Amino acid sequence: MYRIPFGAIYKIALSLICFVFTTSGTINAQKLPLPLPGKNAISGSAFKNRIENLSLEEREEEIFQQIINGNIPSFIRGLVPITFSSSINNVNYTVTYHVIPDYLAVGSDSDYFIIPMTPNMAQKIANAIHFTLPTKKMVDQIWSNASVKLAPSPIPPSPKMTTVPVMWEHNTRLKEQRKKALKQAPLGALVAGHKKDVIISNKIHENSSKPVVIYGWHYQNGTPIQPVYAGHSDTYADYSHGIRLVQDSVLINNQVDLISNILQDDDKCTLFSDEGVIAKPFYPLK
Template identity: 75%
Template sequence: MNKTFYSALNKSTVVLLFLAMTVSGILKAQKLPLPPRANDAISGSTFKNQIDTLSVEDSENQIYQEILNGNIPTFLRDLVPISFSKTIKDSAYVVTYFVLPDYLAVGSDTDYFLMPMTPILAQKIAKAIDFTLPTKQMVDQIWSNASVKLAPSPIPPSAQMTTIPVMWEHNTRLKGKRKETLKQAPLGALVAGHKKDVIISNKIYEKSSKPVVIYGWHYQNGTPIQPVYAGHSETYADYSHGIRLVQDSVLVNNKVHLISKVLQDIQKSSLFSGEGVIEKPFYPVDKIE
């Protein structure tokens, strides 16, 4: 727009025009803000072999680099909108937020690794791209809106459930189940039910040792296997955990807000939280910074 055009508008008109353009941009298909996947990026199975024997810290450093460099499947890049309406104390709200269609993965569309990780790493990735993790309430909404609701596929508990081989075994199972639904919904459609979510909750800071808070893994009838649980440390991740990133920018009554700020708001926090205000809607990341 040139100066002549701007001079023909008064200040209030310019403000309204800017807001309309902003909302229009948010309403369009949102994309994960990561670089394109390089032609020589490694596959999920190759990456699995690279980190198989590494320590948790070293493997998570590798995961961080691969994801921030854009080594993720194409089907994860287009975010899926979740919309709902809610009335709070006689005030009506219409909300649209945007989520990953599946859990965060390393690799290509044909060879990917749905990547369990500690909440520390998940938060570090979210922070780097201005995303957040979901709350329990959001996990339920995502499941309800999913085009594909996969049944949970548990592996018997063992000391090996936190290891890369078991994580990969579960990943292989899930890829097989997802393949069976591709005619119903192609890759990129919203899928849920196949992992427990790492979530945002006040429980993160209720103890002196800060835990990972997990929830979900819904049965086909909508009942979750995993109630909200905060019994593992912040350095824990097992094969059943998934990272569902959520864009922090959200539309509330056609105005752009941040989910992280709304969760701290007494009036509006219940739009995303069933536990009221979440004063610290994030995990500490100092362990790997």
């Protein structure tokens, strides 16, 4: 369900709480608003075994419960700021928004599973914590700002690419890549290039039978393997998809707003969108 029309005053108040400033004007470290994992939280590999033979619906419910209950690696909890400047109609804007440093995963720092999911589940998680998904423009900004730009590691296409074993195989590859880059940047640094992003776009609502929009998976030279593509149903997710959560609260010229509001603004939408106004910046939930 679309969140913007209800509780607008509450959400702005929440946004103001989310942004905490030091006396120097810089933004303090922010974290995902999720609880710490319980004593019985399972590892990424145990989670893989748990969901391997489940239906899609059962698998996604397991994903939701694990993430909402805080069973995520600690290195994903700390949000990373992205700051940029832009001029629109002779007005200069300085913008800071916050993203998770890697794609959503279940488990611990030593044993985690970067888990693909349908856009509906990604939106459900985002709604629950007042976050959003990135636009194409934001995916490019995140890649440009990443401390670690991992090379894509594709697996040959097959009917099995939507299955948990192939998702786990890709996860294992990514962990090896990340391990080699630890000297360059520790866990918690911004990482990009290793997955296609599920993004916010007008294309979500242009074809109700194929609303999933994906983009990214950048080569080392910055060229994405995947152009903006809307060719899958809302029940589709394969090993190459990643979910990058973005805090909906954003700082624009020292004023707090919401990315979801800005995307609907005729003038300021270009701060986050290269396709103009995105009137419905969300995936519809059933």
